Amino acid sequence: MPSAGSATHDRMTFVHNLGKLVLDLFILAGDLTLFTLQMLRWIVPGWPRANVLWPVMYQIGVQSVPVILVTGGFIGMVLAVQAYEQFAMMHMENQLGTVVNVTLLKELGPVLAAVMLAGRVGSSMSAQLGTMRVTEQIDALTALGANPIAYLVVPRFLACFLLIPMLTLFADGIGVLSGWWFSTRVLGVNSFYYWHYSRAFVNAYDLWSGIIKSVFFGASISLISCHRGFHSRAGAEGVGQAATEAFVYSFIVILALDFLLGFFLMELFNVLFPKLVII
Amino acid sequence: MSTLVELCQIQMRFGPQAILRDIHLEVEAGKTLVLIGESGCGKSVTMKLMMNLLRPTSGEVLWEGRRVDDLSERELVLRRLKFGYLFQGGALFDSLSVFENVAFSLRQNTTLNETTITDIVRERLRDVGLEMHVVGRKKPAELSGGMRKRVGLARALAIDPDVMLYDEPTTGLDPIMSDVINELILRTRERRGVTSIVVTHDMHTVRKVADRVVMLYPLARLAPHEPQILFDGTAEEVFECDDSRVSQFVRGEARERLLELSAA
Numbered sequence: 028m029p030s031a032g033s034a035t036h037d038r039m040t041f042v043h044n045l046g047k048l049v050l051d052l053f054i055l056a057g058d059l060t061l062f063t064l065q066m067l068r069w070i071v072p073g074w075p076r077a078n079v080l081w082p083v084m085y086q087i088g089v090q091s092v093p094v095i096l097v098t099g100g101f102i103g104m105v106l107a108v109q110a111y112e113q114f115a116m117m118h119m120e121n122q123l124g125t126v127v128n129v130t131l132l133k134e135l136g137p138v139l140a141a142v143m144l145a146g147r148v149g150s151s152m153s154a155q156l157g158t159m160r161v162t163e164q165i166d167a168l169t170a171l172g173a174n175p176i177a178y179l180v181v182p183r184f185l186a187c188f189l190l191i192p193m194l195t196l197f198a199d200g201i202g203v204l205s206g207w208w209f210s211t212r213v214l215g216v217n218s219f220y221y222w223h224y225s226r227a228f229v230n231a232y233d234l235w236s237g238i239i240k241s242v243f244f245g246a247s248i249s250l251i252s253c254h255r256g257f258h259s260r261a262g263a264e265g266v267g268q269a270a271t272e273a274f275v276y277s278f279i280v281i282l283a284l285d286f287l288l289g290f291f292l293m294e295l296f297n298v299l300f301p302k303l304v305i306i
Numbered sequence: 307m308s309t310l311v312e313l314c315q316i317q318m319r320f321g322p323q324a325i326l327r328d329i330h331l332e333v334e335a336g337k338t339l340v341l342i343g344e345s346g347c348g349k350s351v352t353m354k355l356m357m358n359l360l361r362p363t364s365g366e367v368l369w370e371g372r373r374v375d376d377l378s379e380r381e382l383v384l385r386r387l388k389f390g391y392l393f394q395g396g397a398l399f400d401s402l403s404v405f406e407n408v409a410f411s412l413r414q415n416t417t418l419n420e421t422t423i424t425d426i427v428r429e430r431l432r433d434v435g436l437e438m439h440v441v442g443r444k445k446p447a448e449l450s451g452g453m454r455k456r457v458g459l460a461r462a463l464a465i466d467p468d469v470m471l472y473d474e475p476t477t478g479l480d481p482i483m484s485d486v487i488n489e490l491i492l493r494t495r496e497r498r499g500v501t502s503i504v505v506t507h508d509m510h511t512v513r514k515v516a517d518r519v520v521m522l523y524p525l526a527r528l529a530p531h532e533p534q535i536l537f538d539g540t541a542e543e544v545f546e547c548d549d550s551r552v553s554q555f556v557r558g559e560a561r562e563r564l565l566e567l568s569a570a
């Protein structure tokens with residue numbers, strides 16, 4: 028049986044650990060803010076040359092297209108499968124396109140495109156910069172007269188920031204098509220009504236709200252991943268941990284931003300288009 | 307003789323761990339200063355402080371009498387270009403070819419055209435015994451350790467620095483390649499008249515290249531009142547120093563450290 032002293036010690040350890048966790052979170056948030064400000068400071072004077080920016084854009088944008096298409100394709104079909112049962116119970120199968128397309132454009136398209144980008148590109152950026160940190164390549168950049176933030180972070184930020192809306196559009200597009208194909212060809216929904224109800228309930232604001240969210244997701248992924256890479260500890264374990272942290276932190280921030288931006292954009296919609304609110 | 311770099315009352319800590327304490331060091335123009343000491347005593351940190359790749363916890367770094375922290379960002383970059391740094395593992399950029407690595411600082415900091423840059427890169431590679439048509443297109447991963455060090459040296463020399471810093475230039479190399487690197491250090495000084503700062507634990511390098519030797523000792527093994535710089539003198543003097551800690555390092559003797567091993 029544990030003694031009273033041991034229980035007190037355990038409580039102290041728990042409180043101590045909790046305090047340390049909170050402090051570490053504040054330090055991380057502060058450090059990430061400073062890192063972001065430094066990057067913003069260099070974005071104009073350190074605008075990357077084409078021969079630096081294009082390879083990064085190719086790696087982040089073009090090479091992500093296949094995985095984004097596969098993800099988008101499955102999301103559309105999964106949404107159709109999941110929603111069909113519910114709609115069929117109420118004999119509303121023909122309105123399946125509404126829920127599939129609204130969910131896809133507003134939520135799952137941007138969120139899953141961002142999660143795939145965080146997994147494929149964020150971890151890789153973090154591991155790449157982490158390796159550069161531990162092999163002194165980042166110091167070498169400084170020694171050779173280049174600013175590491177301008178040379179390494181600005182191009183990655185720009186590539187993520189500018190290309191994620193396009194990747195999201197790809198995910199949306201292929202998701203809409205796969206959702207329609209599965210609903211009409213496999214589940215037997217009428218194609219005319221599928222599009223008719225989709226057109227009636229899906230508006231441009233739904234598409235734009237997804238695109239606006241994606242820009243914030245892209246910026247967060249690049250900044251978090253580069254930050255973790257720049258602060259990687261030495262050795263294979265340190266670099267591996269930086270890559271894992273890049274994905275985990277990006278994922279949490281994507282979900283938190285999705286909630287906050289979703290709420291904000293909904294309120295904005297109600298202000299901009301009060302007559303369209305359905306009661 | 308003018309002082310190019312001066313460290314004044316430098317303290318350096320990484321978190322709770324103190325690395326350097328009350329370091330005062332002046333580097334004279336045209337000379338070769340060699341920093342020696344066992345692993346973890348702060349040699350590489352001292353060299354990074356000299357180039358402002360690290361900032362001291364307290365104390366001042368002066369370049370030609372000017373405080374480094376008084377310099378603007380632009381001035382700092384321009385003055386830093388007067389330094390060439392050969393990193394321990396070469397620190398070549400993995401994603402760039404040998405040619406692009408050596409051309410990096412020329413492309414980054416000058417408006418020279420590509421033909422001139424190609425000529426300079428060819429000449430620098432030749433200075434270190436490499437031919438551009440052989441290694442120019444290769445990636446750093448395809449090079450041996452010695453070649454990587456030589457490409458690192460060519461890259462550091464590309465922009466004609468006044469001061470060359472060598473971080474453990476012979477570590478991990480075979481004795482012949484170590485001697486090649488030592489010869490290159492000497493040749494670079496003779497041809498270009500650069501001031502050199504070398505961090506090493508290789509006593510052959512000390513004997514061959516040093517005008518002045520400074521030995522640092524790990525803080526963990528010092529009493530609070532003892533100075534961290536154990537020795538400051540010529541290469542000949544270091545081999546005849548009476549201080550048992552210096553002679554232990556110079557001769558490479560384990561002595562009481564064996565007892566520490568058995569105690570552990």
